[in-house]
Amino acid sequence: MGGTQIQAHEAAGRCIAVLDVGTTAVKACLFSPSLELLACSVQEYALRTQGERVEADAAQYKAAARAGLADALSQAPGCIPAAVSITTQGETLTLADRSGEPLRPFLVWLDSRAENEAQALRSVLDNETFYKTTGLPEVTGALPLAKLLWLRKHEPDTFVRAHKLLLLEDYLLHWLTGRFVSEKSLQTSTGWFDLHSDGLWHSGLAAAGASAELLPELLECGAPAGSLLPGPAAELGLPPNIPVVAGAMDQTAAALAAGCTRPGTVTETTGTALVMAACTDAPMFRSGHHVTVYRHALPGKYLYLPIGNTAGMALRWFRDEFCRDLPAGAAGYAALDALVQSVPCGCDGLAFLPFLSGSVDPDACPEARAAFFGARLSTTRAHFARSVMESVAFLLRDFFGMLNALGCPADTVYSLGGGARSAVWQQIKADACGRTFRVPACSEATAMGAALLAGWGSGLIAPGVFPCRGESAVYLPDNARAPAYDTAYSLYKKLYAAVKPLYNAF
Missing domain, CATH: 3.30.420.40 (ATPase, nucleotide binding domain)
Structure with missing residues (x-):
């Protein structure tokens, strides 16, 4: 846990702040408008695991974000964030009330408790249709669609009180802006996103007993999600009212x-x-x-x-x-x-x-x-x-x-x-x-992708422009080792x- 000082050729002036929220850590990064990495801080947290259940508390994510941005800003004195974006793991979700506060801990993407519900969904959703609609191989117990049904069946009181079902990026965007919004690359991991219509798959939602009203508004990646509210701005040490831009799922x-x-x-x-x-x-x-x-x-x-x-x-x-x-x-x-x-x-x-x-x-x-x-x-x-x-x-x-x-x-x-x-x-x-x-050359590619989207959405980077990328290392195969690896791969298979x-x- 801690920060990594970056040689900041462009540390002074406007920059882009990014929260890269991974499975076991938040990386808070600052980038220049030319996407030079100015500062990066890694704040780890632990997950709660019990059998096939894997959960995390919303407070962990917020605390890591606060500590990470404080550390990153201390590494780049004179750097003033002019936009902020978020990239997160896919599939991790919770139920939230009308104020955006979670009603239960987050179900982390590794959580596969909903296998019985997945089996029930497989009985009503044709697998080939499901795949060709969503792009996801099959309904599993780790899929958000199955977890949605699990929550409805096993925590009915919480489900009834829920105003929205939020993925992790959705929750953090609401914290920063007060708006219930999401972005399409993140929603593609859920089982209720239709690749062909580029929107929600209502038949999939209906199979889990839910409707579109339970989900946030869908934005394009790189679209403005709102302005940074004064409260979270003070918590994070960022200027209020700067644009908050929808990012993309971490792999994307x-x-x-x-x-x-x-x-x-x-x-x-x-x-x-x-x-x-x-x-x-x-x-x-x-x-x-x-x-x-x-x-x-x-x-x-x-x-x-x-x-x-x-x-x-x-x-x-x-x-x-x-x-x-x-x-x-x-x-x-x-x-x-x-x-x-x-x-x-x-x-x-x-x-x-x-x-x-x-x-x-x-x-x-x-x-x-x-x-x-x-x-x-x-x-x-x-x-x-x-x-x-x-x-x-x-x-x-x-x-x-x-x-x-x-x-x-x-x-x-x-x-x-x-x-x-x-x-x-x-x-x-x-x-x-x-x-x-x-x-x-940039070791933080996930955060860099979110920074690029933030730059496009805020006007700090011209839309469609990709700043120059470099390479830090190139690894060539040693053909002399190929026979040994062919043998080892054969054993593995x-x-x-x-x-x-x-x-x-x-």
Whole structure:
């Protein structure tokens, strides 16, 4: 937890403030109108977990935002925010009263308690129709549509008192502006957004016993959401009445910042989850395995999004549970990198399945669980750490295959998220996938995408103009390692096929 001082060539003068609200931390960032990162502060918080339930309190998000912006502003003296935007995780939601106050804790996107409700919805919503309408592969217990039905059935008193059902960005926008508004890239994660009409899917809402009146007004990404109210302005240390601009969901904002706005450019984000994004003007909704399709922040464009639920989270889990002697934060991850470098590619036959919270792609299997295989007396902690990193690279290899089957080129690949900071992990990805991976110069691509939208919406950046982007590192594949990785990938695939029948055995 804390701030990162940025060399601020443009620290004095107007800037754009962004709140990037992730699963376990808020990043408060300040950008110049040319999108130079002036300051960044990371404020972590803990989630409450019990079985398949994962919740967070609204007060945690607000407290992290306050602390983060105070820290960021202290890093860039003379910087005066002239606009603010928000980007958040998708799917996390709550019920709120007429004043916008939550009536219960947030159900975090990882929460999958609504499986019974998902099954009920699947019985009335044809799966192919659902996919071709929403772009989402299927109705699961983690889907907001299923959670909406769960809230209506299991917390009827709260549901009756609710004025709005709000996603996390919606809640924060109301806090800042007093308006109940949302944006379309965020709503595409819910199961009640129709990609073809570019609006709400009323049949889906009706299946869950709800109507459009329960939801906020939908805005375009980058549209003004309102003016910053004096109360939250004082709390956050920002000037009152500056424009608050609707952002985009985190993966979409990152793709926008990295230039994933045309076919051929692909991003992979190794954050809490692993998400690949590939732009398309005309998505294909194939039968069989369904690849997630999201609405882009840019109207008329869409993103294919192969997803793995746990990537960076798998490494953090390993660090927290098995490496408690290592230092916290970046130093701990650097120590893990050093361990991983001591082990050859392929981990001497050790393999890991990274499904700590089910599998989405390339095989939809919500009941999937993680597993290590191949340990011997000579296997060390370093082998286990490397096998976690390699498993994420093998997921990426699967994702490239999925895009290829859709006829979607991956000519240029940009790496985003915390995982992109690890040179060791980046080289593993390049070698295992046989591709070149590029890391953008700005390490905070998600916040940068929201800042770009804020700049367009406030007039600080001319609409449609993309300030120049650079690269901080390029990782080329080492072809000499390809045979070892082919063998390790084959073991990984065979292990999943062998273990999958056991997932429903208990």
